[in-house]
Amino acid sequence: MAQNKQITLDNIASAVGVSCSTVSRVLTGQSKKYRISDKTRELVQETARELGYFPDQLARGLRTKRTNTIGLIIPDISNPFFSTIARNIEIQARKTGCSTVLSDSQEDTQLEIESVQLLQSRKVDGLIICPVGEEHSHLERIISSGLPLVIVDRYFKNLDCAFVVSDNYQGAVEAVEYFFSMNHRSIGYIQGRVNTSVNIERIRGFRDAYSKQGIPVDESLIVGDSFGKRNGYIGAKMLLSKSPRPTAIFAASNLISLGAMSAIQEEGLKIPEDISIISFDEQPYSEYLATPMTTVAQQTSETGEIAFKLLHAQIHQDGEQSKEGIVLPTELVFRKSVKKLNHPTSE
Amino acid sequence: MAQNKQITLDNIASAVGVSCSTVSRVLTGQSKKYRISDKTRELVQETARELGYFPDQLARGLRTKRTNTIGLIIPDISNPFFSTIARNIEIQARKTGCSTVLSDSQEDTQLEIESVQLLQSRKVDGLIICPVGEEHSHLERIISSGLPLVIVDRYFKNLDCAFVVSDNYQGAVEAVEYFFSMNHRSIGYIQGRVNTSVNIERIRGFRDAYSKQGIPVDESLIVGDSFGKRNGYIGAKMLLSKSPRPTAIFAASNLISLGAMSAIQEEGLKIPEDISIISFDEQPYSEYLATPMTTVAQQTSETGEIAFKLLHAQIHQDGEQSKEGIVLPTELVFRKSVKKLNHPTSE
DNA sequence: TCATATTGCGCAATCGTTTGTTCTATTATA
DNA sequence: TATAATAGAACAAACGATTGCGCAATATGA
Numbered sequence: 001m002a003q004n005k006q007i008t009l010d011n012i013a014s015a016v017g018v019s020c021s022t023v024s025r026v027l028t029g030q031s032k033k034y035r036i037s038d039k040t041r042e043l044v045q046e047t048a049r050e051l052g053y054f055p056d057q058l059a060r061g062l063r064t065k066r067t068n069t070i071g072l073i074i075p076d077i078s079n080p081f082f083s084t085i086a087r088n089i090e091i092q093a094r095k096t097g098c099s100t101v102l103s104d105s106q107e108d109t110q111l112e113i114e115s116v117q118l119l120q121s122r123k124v125d126g127l128i129i130c131p132v133g134e135e136h137s138h139l140e141r142i143i144s145s146g147l148p149l150v151i152v153d154r155y156f157k158n159l160d161c162a163f164v165v166s167d168n169y170q171g172a173v174e175a176v177e178y179f180f181s182m183n184h185r186s187i188g189y190i191q192g193r194v195n196t197s198v199n200i201e202r203i204r205g206f207r208d209a210y211s212k213q214g215i216p217v218d219e220s221l222i223v224g225d226s227f228g229k230r231n232g233y234i235g236a237k238m239l240l241s242k243s244p245r246p247t248a249i250f251a252a253s254n255l256i257s258l259g260a261m262s263a264i265q266e267e268g269l270k271i272p273e274d275i276s277i278i279s280f281d282e283q284p285y286s287e288y289l290a291t292p293m294t295t296v297a298q299q300t301s302e303t304g305e306i307a308f309k310l311l312h313a314q315i316h317q318d319g320e321q322s323k324e325g326i327v328l329p330t331e332l333v334f335r336k337s338v339k340k341l342n343h344p345t346s347e
Numbered sequence: 348m349a350q351n352k353q354i355t356l357d358n359i360a361s362a363v364g365v366s367c368s369t370v371s372r373v374l375t376g377q378s379k380k381y382r383i384s385d386k387t388r389e390l391v392q393e394t395a396r397e398l399g400y401f402p403d404q405l406a407r408g409l410r411t412k413r414t415n416t417i418g419l420i421i422p423d424i425s426n427p428f429f430s431t432i433a434r435n436i437e438i439q440a441r442k443t444g445c446s447t448v449l450s451d452s453q454e455d456t457q458l459e460i461e462s463v464q465l466l467q468s469r470k471v472d473g474l475i476i477c478p479v480g481e482e483h484s485h486l487e488r489i490i491s492s493g494l495p496l497v498i499v500d501r502y503f504k505n506l507d508c509a510f511v512v513s514d515n516y517q518g519a520v521e522a523v524e525y526f527f528s529m530n531h532r533s534i535g536y537i538q539g540r541v542n543t544s545v546n547i548e549r550i551r552g553f554r555d556a557y558s559k560q561g562i563p564v565d566e567s568l569i570v571g572d573s574f575g576k577r578n579g580y581i582g583a584k585m586l587l588s589k590s591p592r593p594t595a596i597f598a599a600s601n602l603i604s605l606g607a608m609s610a611i612q613e614e615g616l617k618i619p620e621d622i623s624i625i626s627f628d629e630q631p632y633s634e635y636l637a638t639p640m641t642t643v644a645q646q647t648s649e650t651g652e653i654a655f656k657l658l659h660a661q662i663h664q665d666g667e668q669s670k671e672g673i674v675l676p677t678e679l680v681f682r683k684s685v686k687k688l689n690h691p692t693s694e
Numbered sequence: 695t696c697a698t699a700t701t702g703c704g705c706a707a708t709c710g711t712t713t714g715t716t717c718t719a720t721t722a723t724a
Numbered sequence: 725t726a727t728a729a730t731a732g733a734a735c736a737a738a739c740g741a742t743t744g745c746g747c748a749a750t751a752t753g754a
Binding site for chain 2 (some may be wrong): 086104145146229288
C-alpha cells in the first residue's frame with residue numbers, strides 16, 4: 001500500500017484554475033481581507049473538501065514561525081498527580097488547536113535539559129515544565145531566549161517566570177494544626193526531595209505551626225529525601241524505631257504514604273490506633289485504604305488548566321509579559337487516619 | 348527581551364566561508380560520503396558549537412518527510428493504567444530521538460478522529476492509539492494511507508493492524524476459576540464498555556470458565572457498560588440488591604472496583620466476609636486497600652514498550668510490513684479479597 | 695471621455711534543510 | 725606533456741505554505 005500523495009495548495013489551485021496564493025488566502029479565512037470573490041472562495045473551499053486537503057503544519061510553521069504546539073516536561077507521567085495535571089493541560093491546549101509534545105524527564109535533570117533542547121528545535125510556541133531539581137540555569141536560558149515558559153508545582157525564588165503551585169506552606173500548617181488539635185505533639189515528617197520549593201514550603205509550614213504553639217521542633221523527626229515510595233518506607237521505619245515513638249506521621253506525598261503504610265504494617269502497628277497519619281495528595285483511592293486517609297488535597301486539575309492559560313497569555317501577547325505566579329489553596333480532607341489522643345502527649 | 352535570532356546553516360556557512368550544503372553534510376555526518384576535508388569538517392563542527400546551532404526540525408521534516416515524531420492517542424491519561432503505558436512509550440521513543448505528541452481523546456470517538464487528523468497534518472511518522480469505541484473506519488483510513496499504526500489495549504478482528512493487548516480471555520478464566528476453587532458459584536461480573544475487544548474477551552473467558560465447570564451462567568449477573576468508577580458503583584448496587592445475592596464480584600477495571608467498594612460499604616457489607624471481589628488492573632495501592640485486593644495484573648510497562656517497538660519496526664522497514672499482534676499474559680495476584688466458602692454455594 | 699478607484703487575483707520571495715548535479719582545482723597516469 | 729581521475733566544495737532546486745507587492749480589468753466620478 002503506497003503512501004498516498006499529499007494534497008497541496010498547488011493541487012487545489014490548478015484544479016480550480018487559480019493561483020496557490022488565492023487558495024491559501026481562502027483556506028486561512030482571509031478571503032475578505034484580500035477581496036477574493038465569493039464564487040472563487042466557494043469553489044476553492046469545495047474543491048479542498050473534495051480532495052481531502054489538510055494543511056502541512058510543518059510548512060506552515062516554517063513560514064509563520066508559529067507551530068501551535070507546546071512542550072510539556074513532567075518528571076513521571078505515570079504518577080497520577082502529574083498525569084492529572086498533564087491531562088488538563090492537554091485538554092485546554094487542544095481547545096485552542098494546540099498540540100502537546102510530552103516528555104517524561106524521569107526525575108533526571110539531564111534528561112530535562114535535553115528535552116528542552118529537543119522541544120526548542122521542534123519550534124514549540126511555549127513550554128510548561130515541572131522541574132526536577134534545584135538546577136535551573138537551563139530555565140533561565142529559556143526565558144532569556146524569549147520562549148514563553150510556565151513552571152508548575154515548583155518554583156524558584158530568583159527566577160522571573162510565570163508559575164502555578166499549591167500553597168504548600170498553608171497546607172502543611174493546616175495539617176500540623178489539625179494534629180495539634182487532636183493532641184499530637186510528636187509528629188514525624190517524611191519529607192520529599194530537599195531543596196525543592198515544594199519541600200521547603202512544607203517544612204516551613206511544619207515549623208511555623210510548631211512555633212505558633214510555642215513548642216520546639218524535634219529535628220530528628222524530620223526524615224527522608226525524595227517523593228518516592230521507597231523513601232516513605234525507609235522514613236517510616238526510622239521514625240517508628242525511635243523511642244519514644246512519635247504519635248503521628250506527616251507524609252509529603254501519596255507515594256511516601258504508601259511506603260510508610262508498608263513499614264507501619266511490618267511493625268505490626270495500626271492506623272490510627274497506634275500511629276496517626278496525614279498524607280499530601282488526595283487520590284481516588286484515598287478513601288478506600290485500610291484506614292481511609294486524611295489528606296492534603298491539591299487542585300491538580302486547576303493547576304493544569306491555569307498553567308496552560310498562563311502560557312497561552314504569554315504566547316499571544318507580544319508586549320510586556322506579566323510573569324504571574326499563581327498559588328492555589330489546598331484543602332484538608334478529613335477521614336479516619338488521625339486519632340484523637342486523650343491528653344496532649346508525645347506518646 | 349527580544350526573541351533571539353535563530354542560528355541557521357547559512358550563518359555557519361558564512362562564518363566558516365563555505366556553502367551551506369557543506370555545512371549540512373558535515374552536521375548530518377555525511378562528510379565522508381561527500382569527501383569534505385577534515386579541516387573543513389572540524390572548522391564547521393567547532394563553529395556550529397560556538398554559535399550554539401541546533402537544527403530546525405520543521406525545515407528538516409519538510410524536506411526529508413521524516414519528523415521523528417509519533418502521535419499517541421489515549422482515552423484518559425490520568426488513569427494510571429494508560430499513563431503507565433504512555434510513559435513507557437515515551438521513554439522508548441525518546442531513546443530513538445523520537446518525540447511524542449500526546450492527545451487525550453477523553454473517551455470520545457469524535458475527538459479521537461479529530462486528533463488523528465491533527466496528528467497527520469503534523470506529519471507524525473506513526474501513530475499509537477488506544478481506541479475508544481467500536482467505530483474504526485478512521486483507523487482503516489490511516490492504514491490505507493500507509494501511515495504506520497499500532498493499536499493498544501483493544502483490537503478489531505477485521506482490521507489488518509499491529510496491536511498489543513493483554514490476554515483478557517485467560518485473565519478472566521483464571522480469576523473465575525480461582526473463584527470456583529474457593530467454592531464460589533454465583534459470581535457477578537461488572538463489565539466495561541461493551542463491544543470493545545477487551546470486554547468481549549473477558550466475558551468470553553468468564554463464560555468459558557463456567558462452561559468448563561458445567562455450570563450455566565446467570566445472565567442477570569452480568570451488569571455494567573463502562574470502565575469508569577460510577578459504573579462500578581451502579582453495577583455493584585444492582586448486584587447486591589439481588590436475592591440471593593451473588594457471593595462474589597468480578598470487576599473489569601480498577602475504577603470499577605473502587606466504585607463497587609463504595610456500594611459495598613454503603614450496604615454495610617464487608618470484603619471478603621460478606622462478598623468476595625477480584626479486580627482487573629493491579630495498582631500501586633492495591634495491597635493497601637481496606638481489604639488487600641486480589642487482582643488480575645496486566646503488563647502495562649511492557650505494553651508500552653512493545654507498542655513503540657512495533658511502531659518503530661513499521662516505520663523503518665519500507666518493504667512488506669508484518670502486522671504483528673502481540674498478546675501479553677496476565678497474572679493473578681493473590682491477596683485477601685476472596686473468601687473460601689465451606690461448600691460450593693451460591694449464597 | 696479620461697482619470698481615478700476599486701475589485702480580484704497572480705508573482706515571486708521566503709522560511710531552513712537536504713541533496714542531485716556541476717564545477718574547479720589538483721593529483722595521478724600514460 | 726597531455727589527459728584522465730579525483731578531491732573538495734558550490735549551485736540551485738526542491739519541500740508546502742504565507743504574504744508583500746504589483747498588475748489587469750472593471751467600476752466610478754467628473
